[in-house]
Amino acid sequence: PLGIAFDGYGNLFIVERTASRVVATSPNGVWCVIRCSSSTGSGSNQLYYPSSLTFDNLGNLYVVDNGNNRVQKFFINPNSCVELTTTSVFESTDQSTSSPWMSTSLFNSAKESRFSHSTVITFETTKNNLTNFNCSIPRIKLIPNDTLLTTPIKFRRSDDFYLNSMIIFECNQSHPFTSQWKFFNCGLTCENELHFNSSLIINRNELYIPKQIFPYGIYELKLIINSSISSSIFIEIIPTNIIVHLIQYGTSMITISVEDNLILNPGKYSIDPDSNLFNSNDWIYEYSCQIDHNETFLINSSQSLLFIPRNSLIPNKTYEFQVKLTHYNYPNLQGIGYLSIRTESLSIPMILISCLIPTMCFSNFEYEYINPTTQLSLFSICQGNCSSIHHITWKIYQQITDDTQWKLFSYNNEYQLNTSNLTIEKTIFSEYPNVSYWRFEVIYTFERRISSSSLNFVINYPPRNGSCSINPSHGTTKTFFKIICSDWFDENLITDYSIYVNDDSEKIMIGTSFLPIFEVYLPIGFNQTILVHIQDEFNAMTIVKLCSIQVIPDSNEISEFVDWSVRLLTSGNQNLITQMFISISQIINSINTSNSTEFVTIREFLLPYITNLPITTTESIKLQSSALSQLTMITNQLTRTTSTLASTKCYELSIVLQSRADEISYEDVQIAADAILQCAANCFTAINEPLQELMTVLDLDFDRANTLPNDYDTDLESICSNP
Incomplete structure (x- = not known):
């Protein structure tokens, strides 16, 4: 070209x-x-x-x-x-x-x-038609692949999941093709086709399945290209462990008065992640209690609610209640909940404590998981007569193992320790890697009364003891770099591998996968570091730094690289599209040219490829916003059309991010929000500066603004011109 x-x-x-x-x-x-x-x-x-x-x-x-x-x-x-x-x-x-x-x-x-x-x-x-050209039959590569009916890949019903594909189409010219996903319920065979509502997008190469769509079972997911060529992947939807709470918010320890009635209600406060509601009638309840760490005794009740009348408990004692839930129809489905209660003789309000973002605190029996790579945000509330609160204080305790005594931890931020909410920076946990258990206690001081509550955490250690490599160690913008991560261990399931490029100025996300072996195209850079973020199902993350990679342009002609990239852009693969986006953007961003018209049109041409991508997972938001911030970086090369399309897409990303802000970590929100804000600022500058005469109007915008439409009547003698 x-x-x-x-x-x-x-x-x-x-x-x-x-x-x-x-x-x-x-x-x-x-x-x-x-x-x-x-x-x-x-x-x-x-x-x-x-x-x-x-x-x-x-x-x-x-x-x-x-x-x-x-x-x-x-x-x-x-x-x-x-x-x-x-x-x-x-x-x-x-x-x-x-x-x-x-x-x-x-x-x-x-x-x-x-x-x-x-x-x-x-x-x-x-x-x-495909037969007009010297073309091979398109081949479909599903990611993940190599699944069989007998060895399906497993997903919990409470999780969103995302299937990727690559359409390999050898032809002397590219050609549009149609895609459709079909779903089949499997027994001995997979013949029963399933149909879902229109909210499930099935006409793209990639497939995003929101949580709770599929019932438990094994399914064949088939991608069909041009109504004739197909490839399948087999999945199994499995149950998620229930979260058993005896009281609201699942607080670990509370203080109550023996003069008050106590209601333990796991049937109301427990959570089934696989359903929007917890059906208390599906479970068998077994209660037990231990007083001051002595012998445990069973409580004669199998109801979803346990009522303990006033004055049934003894003052100044510690009661540890436990309930075990077993499903009526599936005995292997079980859950256990714990609650420690300190009793007082005087009437006092009840204090409850919980995580500000519930999805960042995953229940692990009597503890909550805490990730050492994310900050922790807690809140506390007072129930009862709370009109005379004098003071609120937080205390933090450490424990090396679960059979040792809690040790008071000295925390320097006094302001944080005197409010109803508490935020702990992630650096606290990384500074004490040998501490596995943490307790956060809040104390409310009233007039002549004190009430407290606490929440216990265990460190969810991130993936460890593995390695990652990249091959080759250098290449061009057309080189497919292969990254292999192997031998990683985690007590929980590893669910995501995200790739970032870190050069001297910024950190850019370029791809994501839940497979440990994947291939990527890298942007240009002479000393850029590749970072692999390995994350488990509870969001604990390890960052692996690979060796420095040198990537040079494949061609001196940007038009040739754009022409080559088009075949990848039309693939519909979100990873490939954003990688091409970032590569092309960085090339034209780095060129100081006197003739920017070509780059103006390239930016406008590229944009629809990413604006048409669906917004699926949190990683998808980060990936697309990163690509848009790169494409809009040079504001004097953004036409009105480019600015409008980019700002609209960034707005859509921000809306989805806002809807998930209480479900994802602060760090993920920050990465996505920074890129979205950068994109919005770039678009605002591109639109505003020509209006303020701070920047020259682009030739393309000028021509469009001054070109009459095709149906414009310039005949002054016509009836339309002389009403």
Whole structure:
């Protein structure tokens, strides 16, 4: 390819000199425009070693046809895309052509036609089929792959999950294709097709399944391309452990008065992650109690609610209640809940404590999981007569093992320790790697009374004892780098591998996968570090730093790289699209050029590929926002259309991020929010500065603003002009 140009509809046109043809690309695919099936020559539908092309402000396409010493002008039919009716004017005898354009030959020298006479031929072309070209049958690579009905990949019903694919299509030109997912319930075979509501998007190469969509069981998920070629993956939806709470919020320890009735209600306060409601009638309840760490005794009750009348407990004692839940129909489904109660003789309010983000505190029997790589945010509330609170104090305790005494921990932030909420920075946990257990106690002081509550945590240690490698150690923007992570151990399931590029200035996310072996394209950089974030199902994370990688541009011509990237952009693969986005963006961001028109059109051309991507997981939000912040970085190369599309997509990302802010970690919110804010600021600057005359209006914006629409009536004598 030697030259590129954009039409008014955002389609990219590319001159291929060696092939002597012109092709066009859009987010819907790539198709041939000029000299698609004919040989090289001097006919009106032929080219011979063309070198460049351009559009005028009326949408006419001019191609410099070097081998024929001429410039050809092509009139575009704006009402069609591939299926067109065309007319060709050419010398002497009748010919047929498959060009979807109407062409007239012009000459550089004579400015007049050399045809002594001509014949006008009208013919029709139909939509391109795969059989028109030298193409192989498309191959589908599902990620993950290599699953069988007997060895399906397992997902908990409470988890969202995301399936990726790569469409491998060897062809002398790319072509749009249709995708559809179908779902089958499996027994001995998978013949029963399932149908879901319209909220499930099934016409993309990638598939996002929100939580609680599939019932328990084994399923075949089949991706069908062009209604004939398919590939399947087998999954099994398995139950999630229930979270048993005896009281509201699942507080570990409370203080109560023996003069008050006590109600333990696991049937009301327990949580079934696989359902929006906890069905208390599905479970068998077994209660037990231990007083002051002495012998445990059973409580004669199997109801979902345990009522303990006032004055049934003894003052100044510690009662440890336990309830075991067993499912009626599935005895293997069980859950255990704990509650420690300190009793007082005076009437006092009850204090409850819990995590501000419930999904960041996962229950592990009598403890809550805490991740040493994320900050901890707690809140406390007072129930009862709380009108005379004098003081609130937090205390933090450490424990090396669960059979040692709690040791008071000295925390320097006094302000944090005197409010109803408490935020602990993640550095506290990393500074004490040998401490496995933590207790956070809040004490409310009233007039002549004190009430307290606490929550116990155990460290959820991140994945460990493994390694990651990347191969090769250097390459170009077209090199597929293979990353292999092996031998990682975690008590819980490892669910995500995210890839970041960290150069001297910033950290950029470029891909995510739940498989330990994956391939990525990397952006240019001479001393960039690759970071692999390995995360388990409860969000504990290990960061692996790989060796420095050198990536250089594959070609000195940005147009050639864009042309090569288009086939990957049309794949619909979110990882590949964002990787190409970031690579192209960084190349054109780094070039200090006096002719930015080409880069302006490239940015506008690229944008629809990412604005059409679905917003699925938290990693998807981070990935797309990172790519958009890179593409919009050079604000004087953003047209109004580019700014509008980018800002709209960033707004959509922010809405989804806001809806999940109470479900994901502070660190994840910060990464995504920073990129979204950067994108929004770039778009605002690009729109505002020309209005403030602080930046020159782009030629493309100026032409669009001053070009009359095709249906505009300029006849002053017409009825419409003289109402």
